[in-house]
Amino acid sequence: MKKETTYADIFESRGVNRRDFLKFCSLMSVYLGYASTFVPKFVHAMETKPRIPVIWLHGLECTCCTESFIRSSHPITEDIIFNMISLDYQETLSAAAGHQLEAVRKQIMKEYKGKYILAVEGNAPTKDDGVYCMINGESFTNVLKETAADALAVIAWGSCASFGCVQNAKPNPTGATPVHKIIKNKLLVNVPGCPPIAEVMTGVITHFLTFGKLPELDRLKRPKAFYGTRIHDKCYRRPFFDAGMFVESFDDEAANKGWCLYKMGCKGPTTFNSCSTVKWNGGTSFPIQAGHPCLGCSEPGFWDNGPFYTRLANVSFLGTNSNADKIGMVAVGAAAAGMAAHAVVTAIKKNRQNSETAKIEEG
Amino acid sequence: MAQSLEQQYVWRLPVRVYHWINALCVTSLFITGLYIASPILSPPIGEAVWYHQMAWFRYIHFGTAFVFIANFLFRLYWALFGDDKYGRFAGFKPWSPDWWGQPFKEQLKSYLFIKKEEPNYYGHNPLAALTHFLFVFCGTLFMMFTGLAMYGENNPGGFTDTFFGWVVLIFGSSQSMHTFHHLVAWVFPVYLILHIYAVIRHDIVNRSSVTSSIITGYKHKVEESS
Numbered sequence: 001m002k003k004e005t006t007y008a009d010i011f012e013s014r015g016v017n018r019r020d021f022l023k024f025c026s027l028m029s030v031y032l033g034y035a036s037t038f039v040p041k042f043v044h045a046m047e048t049k050p051r052i053p054v055i056w057l058h059g060l061e062c063t064c065c066t067e068s069f070i071r072s073s074h075p076i077t078e079d080i081i082f083n084m085i086s087l088d089y090q091e092t093l094s095a096a097a098g099h100q101l102e103a104v105r106k107q108i109m110k111e112y113k114g115k116y117i118l119a120v121e122g123n124a125p126t127k128d129d130g131v132y133c134m135i136n137g138e139s140f141t142n143v144l145k146e147t148a149a150d151a152l153a154v155i156a157w158g159s160c161a162s163f164g165c166v167q168n169a170k171p172n173p174t175g176a177t178p179v180h181k182i183i184k185n186k187l188l189v190n191v192p193g194c195p196p197i198a199e200v201m202t203g204v205i206t207h208f209l210t211f212g213k214l215p216e217l218d219r220l221k222r223p224k225a226f227y228g229t230r231i232h233d234k235c236y237r238r239p240f241f242d243a244g245m246f247v248e249s250f251d252d253e254a255a256n257k258g259w260c261l262y263k264m265g266c267k268g269p270t271t272f273n274s275c276s277t278v279k280w281n282g283g284t285s286f287p288i289q290a291g292h293p294c295l296g297c298s299e300p301g302f303w304d305n306g307p308f309y310t311r312l313a314n315v316s317f318l319g320t321n322s323n324a325d326k327i328g329m330v331a332v333g334a335a336a337a338g339m340a341a342h343a344v345v346t347a348i349k350k351n352r353q354n355s356e357t358a359k360i361e362e363g
Numbered sequence: 364m365a366q367s368l369e370q371q372y373v374w375r376l377p378v379r380v381y382h383w384i385n386a387l388c389v390t391s392l393f394i395t396g397l398y399i400a401s402p403i404l405s406p407p408i409g410e411a412v413w414y415h416q417m418a419w420f421r422y423i424h425f426g427t428a429f430v431f432i433a434n435f436l437f438r439l440y441w442a443l444f445g446d447d448k449y450g451r452f453a454g455f456k457p458w459s460p461d462w463w464g465q466p467f468k469e470q471l472k473s474y475l476f477i478k479k480e481e482p483n484y485y486g487h488n489p490l491a492a493l494t495h496f497l498f499v500f501c502g503t504l505f506m507m508f509t510g511l512a513m514y515g516e517n518n519p520g521g522f523t524d525t526f527f528g529w530v531v532l533i534f535g536s537s538q539s540m541h542t543f544h545h546l547v548a549w550v551f552p553v554y555l556i557l558h559i560y561a562v563i564r565h566d567i568v569n570r571s572s573v574t575s576s577i578i579t580g581y582k583h584k585v586e587e588s589s
Contacts, residue, residue: 218519219532228519244416246405253408263402270537272519296538305538312400313542324542325401328549335553339560345476346564353479 007209008047021046031203031278032215033225045210052209053108053116055147056090059140060133060167060176061122065158066092068195071281072202085117085205102136109150117208118151120144120179122160123167127175144182153187153214155204156180159297162190162222169303180221189214190221192273194297199278200226220300222272231294232268234276237261250291261288265309267296369584373485374576378450381438382577385499388431389551392506395424396548428510435503449486455496462489483569485582491561498554502547509544513537 011021025042029035056066070093087093089105096104108116122140125132130139148154156179159165167176180188191204204223207215215223232238240246240260247254247261262269268276271294275286287294293309296302305313312323322330374382398420406414442452456462467489472478474490482488487495508530515524516537534540566574572583 219528224519230516233517239411242418243411243414244402244404244406244418244420245411245414246402248405254405257408259411267538270516270541272537296536299538300536301539302536305536305542312545313538315542315546324545324549325397327546328552331549332552332556335556339556342474343560343564346568349476349479350568 006046006048006050010051011046028203028206028210031199031225032207042206042210049209051086052152053088053112054085054119054205055105055108055116055151056087056119056121057140057144057147058091058135059120059122059124059144059161060174061158061160063092063121064195065121065160065201066090068193068198069157069201070198072198085209098136105147109147113150115152116150117153117155117205118148119155119157120161121157123164123176123178124182125167125174126177126182127173132174141182144179148183148186151186153189153208154179154183156188156190156192157201158196159192159194159302162192162220162298163300165194166303169301187214188221189217189223192220192222192227192298192300194302196298197226197274197278197280200274218272226274226278227272227298229272229274230269231271231273231276231288232266234274235268235288236276237288255291258291261291261293263311264293265307265311266293267299267302267305267308268294271296271299273298371485371582371584372580373449373582374580375445375447375450376580377437377441377445378447379577379580381434381441384430384434385438388427388434391427392424392431393548393551395420395427396545399424400545425514428514431503432507432511435507454486455492457493457496467493481568483571483584494554494557498550498557502550502554505547506544509534509540509547512540513544 008021022039022043025046026036026039029038029042058066088108089101091101094101094104122133124130124139124141124144126141130141133140135143156162160167160176161179164172164176164178167174168178180190189204191201193200200223203226204215207223207225215225218224218227220227232241235241237258237260240258241262245254245259246263247259248263249255250264260266266288268288275294276288279286279289295308296305299305307314310323312325314321314323315327316322399417402417402420404416406416441447441450445451466482469478469480470482470488470490473481484491508527511523511527512530515521515526515528518524519528531537531540534543562573565571570583572581576582
C-alpha cells in the first residue's frame with residue numbers, strides 16, 4: 001500500500017529540522033488563540049494527516065490575495081504551507097496553463113470528490129449570464145458552482161470573495177456577488193481584507209488541517225481568532241484617541257508625534273481585523289503605524305462608506321453627497337423655517353380674528 | 364366679559380419625570396455624540412495619559428444612554444400598565460382607518476389653516492401623538508438598538524453583542540450602522556423644534572397652559588362668556 005505523504009515527511013524532505021517544525025506549530029497555535037497545551041495536537045496533526053488538495057479559483061479580483069499569501073512572513077510558513085496543501089490548481093502560480101490546467105482541476109474534482117478545499121479569490125459577476133468574467137470559455141459563476149459542488153469546504157479569500165469589495169461598490173455594473181451568496185450549502189469561511197494578512201490566511205488553512213474543521217466563526221462567517229476585535233481596540237495609538245489628541249492634517253505636529261488618526265478618517269473603530277496585533281510583512285508595520293488611517297478594507301461595503309479621509313461617511317441625499325451632520329442641519333433648518341412661517345400665518349390669522357371680534361363688539 | 368377656568372390634571376408624576384429625564388438625556392446624548400463623531404478642542408502637546416477628553420465624552424454618552432434606555436422602558440411600562448388616561452397607548456391606533464378619520468383630519472386642517480377652529484385636547488391631539496410616535500418612540504428604539512449593537516462591539520461575544528450584535532447585519536457593516544445612528548440622531552433636534560413651537564403656539568392660541576402643564580401636571584381650559 002502506498003503511504004500517503006504527511007506534512008512531517010515533506011518538512012523532512014525539505015530539510016526543515018524538527019526544531020523549526022515545532023516553532024511553526026507553536027506559532028500557529030498562538031495565532032489561532034490556542035493554549036500552549038494544544039501545540040502537541042498541531043504537531044500530531046502535521047505528522048499524521050495527509051495533504052489536502054486545494055483548488056484555488058480566481059474570479060473578479062486583482063490577485064492581491066495571492067500576492068499576500070506568498071509573502072507569509074514566517075520563513076518556513078510559506079514553504080510549509082505550499083507543501084502542506086497540495087495547491088494543484090492556482091492560475092497565477094501553476095506552471096501549466098490553458099486546457100492542461102483545466103484538466104487538472106477536473107481530475108482533482110473527480111479523484112478527491114468531497115475531500116478537496118475550494119479557495120476562491122474574487123467574486124462572480126452575475127449580470128448578463130456572467131459574461132464579465134470568463135474562464136476557458138465558461139462563466140466564472142458556473143465554474144464556481146461546479147467546483148464548489150463536491151468541495152469539502154470553501155474558503156472565500158479577501159474582501160472580494162467575502163463581501164464584494166470594489167466590484168460590487170455602487171452601482172455594481174457587473175452584478176458582482178460575493179461567494180457566500182452563491183454557494184449556500186457548504187462549509188464556508190470568509191477571510192476578508194484587501195488583501196487579508198498572510199498569517200491570517202495560513203492560520204485558517206492550518207486550523208482546518210489540524211482540527212479537520214473550520215475555526216469558530218462570527219456572524220459574518222469570519223474566524224473569530226483573527227476578526228474578533230476591532231483594530232481600534234488593540235491599536236497602539238488608542239491612548240491618543242481616549243485623550244482626545246488627534247491628527248488634524250498629515251503635516252501637523254500631531255502627525256509627527258503619532259497621535260490618533262481618527263479625524264483623518266481612520267476606520268479602525270469599525271473594522272474587525274488583526275492588523276494592529278499580527279501586523280504586516282512579518283510584523284514590520286501596519287497602515288496606522290505608518291501614519292495612514294485605516295481604510296476599513298476588511299469590512300463589508302467599505303468602498304461605499306467613504307470618503308477615506310474623513311470620519312463621517314458620505315450619504316447620498318437628494319442627489320448630492322452629504323454627511324450625516326450636513327443632512328441633519330438642513331433638516332433642522334427646514335423645521336425651524338417651517339415653524340417660523342407657521343407662526344407668522346398663525347399671528348396673521350389671530351390678528352384678523354381679533355379685529356373681527358372687535359368689529360362685532362363695536363357693532 | 365367673564366372668564367371661567369376649568370382645571371384638569373393631565374400629566375401624572377411618572378409622565379412628567381419621564382419627560383424631563385428624557386429631555387436631559389437626549390440633550391446630553393446629542394452633544395456628546397456630536398463630539399464623539401467630530402472631536403474638537405484637542406488638548407495641547409503632552410502625554411496622552413494626562414488627558415481623558417474623548418474617554419469622558421464616551422463615558423458620559425454610554426452612561427446617559429443606559430439612563431435613557433431605562434427611562435424609556437419605564438415609560439413603556441407606564442404606557443402599557445399605568446392605567447393613565449393621558450399617558451397610555453390606548454387611543455393611538457394608526458393601523459385602524461378610523462384613527463385617521465375625523466379628529467385627525469380636523470387637526471391637520473387646523474394646522475394647515477384650512478379650518479378656522481382650533482380643536483383642543485387635554486392629552487395629545489392625534490397629530491401630536493403620531494409625531495411623538497414617529498420621532499420619539501421609533502427614534503428612541505432605533506437609537507437604542509443601533510447604539511447597543513455598537514456598544515457591544517468592544518466585547519464581541521459578550522452580553523450586549525450576543526443580544527444586539529445582529530443589528531449590524533441590517534446595515535451591512537459597522538461603519539454604515541454608525542452613519543445611520545448619527546443620521547437618526549438629528550431626528551431629535553428636529554422634533555425639539557416642532558415640539559417647542561407646537562407647545563408655545565397652543566399655549567397662546569388655546570390658552571391651555573400646556574407649557575406649564577409638564578411641570579405642574581395641570582392643563583386649563585379658558586371658556587369665555589360674554
